[in-house]
Amino acid sequence: MKRKRYTEEQIISILKQHEAGALVPDLSRRHAVAENMIHRWKSKFGGMELSAAKRLRELEQENAKLKKLLADAELDKAALKELVEGTGNGRAAAMGHRPLQHSPPQPRRACRLVGFSRSGAWYRPKGRDAAALRKRFRRAHSESASALCPLHQVGVH
Secondary structure (H helix, E strand, O other), X not given: OOOOOOOHHHHHHHXXXXXXXXXXXXXXXXXXXXXXXXXXXXXXXXXXXXXHHHHHHHHHHHXXXXXXHHHHHHHHHHHHHHHHHXXXXXXXXXXXXXXXXXXXXXXXXXXXXXXXOHHHHHOOOOOOOHHHHXXXXXXXXXXXXXXXXXXXXXXXX
């Protein structure tokens, strides 16, 4: 069964009917709502005018947004605090590669907090053999040095 949503205007008109002397069971049958809903509306909107009810809804929406922003800021603060106090690779902790006390932030948020690109966060350098690389550098240096330096050609160096 689909639930019907009443506007503030409709709720206030129902409550004014109740204040005028209509009984709660009659109002609940007439408007197809539960009796406890009328009592709940009375506790929330009782004695309000329409403009005050609309203002209440706007304030509740703004309050919800502010609560969400505060929660996000607290999560960011906790993650940064844990990165600063923690040991090991802070970047790995931000990306969720090691367990945090709290649930790890999402990769996009973590990269924004730490200040580097997301592509760099997922980059894993390939393990290269340093000895083979040094050997190649020495060979390239000796070949280029012998070609450029006349003393290498004579064998002085």
